[in-house]
Amino acid sequence: MKIETLIKRTLPRSLLGRSLLILVVPMVLLQVISAFIFYEAHWDKVSKYLARGLAGDVGAMVDLVRDNPTPQGRARAFEISRNRFNMDSNLRIDEILSNSKEIVQGSIPDPFLLLALKERVGLPYHIIAPEGEKHLTIEVQLSDGILAVTALRKRLFSSTTYVFVLWMLGSSLLLFGVAIVFMRNQVRPIRRLAVAADAFGKRQDVERFKPEGAREVRQAAMAFLLMKGRIERQIEQRTHMLAGVSHDLRTPLTRMKLQLAMMGDDEDVKDLSEDIHEMEHMLEGYLAFARGEGGEATSETNLSELIESIVSGLKRKGVAVDYHCEGKIFLQVRPNAFRRCVTNLVENAARYGEHLSVRLGQRHEMIEVTVDDDGPGIPAEKYEEVFKPFFRLDKSRNIQTGGVGLGLSIVRDVVRTHGGDIQLSTSPQGGLRARLRFPV
Incomplete structure (x- = not known):
């Protein structure tokens, strides 16, 4: 070995x-x-x-x-x-x-x-x-x-010794140089295919990618383009379907809300109103998870200011948040998707903890966003399961105690489309630590 x-x-x-x-x-x-x-x-x-x-x-x-x-x-x-x-x-x-x-x-x-x-x-x-x-x-x-x-x-x-050695070395170096140039030209299409696949995985535009190179590389590139087309059609069909479902469901819910508003302030009416509100909240969560932020363009974003604005919003709601940033940090991201990702993470921490700690810094060519809370935390054996869609530690399905179970799923989806990842661990404050890591 x-x-x-x-x-x-x-x-x-x-x-x-x-x-x-x-x-x-x-x-x-x-x-x-x-x-x-x-x-x-x-x-x-x-x-x-x-x-x-x-x-x-x-x-x-x-x-x-x-x-x-x-x-x-x-x-x-x-x-x-x-x-x-x-x-x-x-x-x-x-x-x-x-x-x-x-x-x-x-x-x-x-x-x-x-x-x-x-x-x-x-x-x-x-x-x-x-x-x-x-x-x-x-x-x-x-x-x-x-x-x-x-x-x-x-x-x-x-003198044939020198002639032989010079001819041997000279021809070898010449052939080696030709081989380097030729192999670089052959490897370049493979690198472009890898870059295109990585960009598509991050939901970036790869319209300029064209198959080139050797026959086998062209076959792989054509297979990638066919796969890309199928995935895009599938996403588009799903989005249109969910948009139609949203429209169809919103109409009867709106009628029900109007009818309940005309029925007075009876206790049963209030219960029904809360159920309708819960249904609307769940519907918005499902649509947000399925729709994603794929259509948003990336731009150079000041993460320091973006996260500071999120923290300021929590403080206005009375949440105790300690925010620390190591200078101004910029990253190529989709701003709305990134804001939604961090917002879901800190609001989830605020729901279970009384004091939050948010850190933004750069470590070894990786940008890290760390969120700590002093809540009950999550068992280590559940770290992977909580990222599954609609999974909730609270089995009661009560909106007030944990949402619809899509918050962390949306967070990891956004993080991975930016080429990063999320890690869960025990916080020094006793609760949960969530660390987002993005390559520079």
Whole structure:
């Protein structure tokens, strides 16, 4: 499990990163395999051939000097060395190699030269290859002295190494750059689809969204648009139906209210009037929950002033409210829907508690609205159930003791359409704490 967790943390999380990883890993493996094959096959063979060529030229000089030891013969051999082999040669008469090491100074670029000298020369030798110099000298012990041959170091080096490495890296970087551009273009429609889906979930306008990209992405975008159309038609049909129901129910209720008003102040008449008022209140709650605030446009809203106006309204009704705000806080919201959300929350707290505390602040790129009360609270196992439509802790269905059970449902619906969420917990005051959190 630890290895799987480490792999998940190491791997990129985005589609672009994972797609590039799928391209990069085979490319890197290909480069490693190519380099291994090159060095094992091509480079080794070339190095052997170059080393044998230089050792063969040195061996030829040894044979020329030994076959004709006269001054004229040696001069001719040195001339051949200079003109044919591109090497400078000289003979130090009666000198002896003083060191038993083969490499007495510096280093040689390839160890194949040592084997080649043993094969092609077969005599004691020294290699002098000073660091940073373009030449190296090979001293061979002859019977009458030391033959010193100076050659260019590049005779042991193949330029195809640099060409191969540069071509390999250059082509890889070029292909990687093309892959990045291509994958970004392929991922962009997916990001736009995600943004459109998120905006539609928040009831924002997504009319400008159009399917684009690869065939599969276009299919997903078309499916999203079809789903969007079906949901919008369903909401519109529900709204029209509820509007019709509202109109049909309001007419008989109004007639009943007029008839009751003409019947006097009898106790039974008062009871019936209260029932009619309760029916109107319930009907308004049902319609408000079903209708929502989907048609309202979003705007940059000063939450500090908006919540302060709500608190001021509660104070005028005699509710004890402690309001604290950390400066001016602005957020892109639907003002009426947001006002209704916070109003439902604080009025619900005022209904059960005697003292309220409202806090507005920003925490780690999240705007928080916290409402605390000192009421009886809600059992922890009921935190999720109270958000269900028409759910009430008070089973009496009395309007005076808890409304119709839609307040918290409307609150969470509004909060989530703004991309946020609501959390319930126990308040430090002993009652209920409701915390609204919205992303900045």
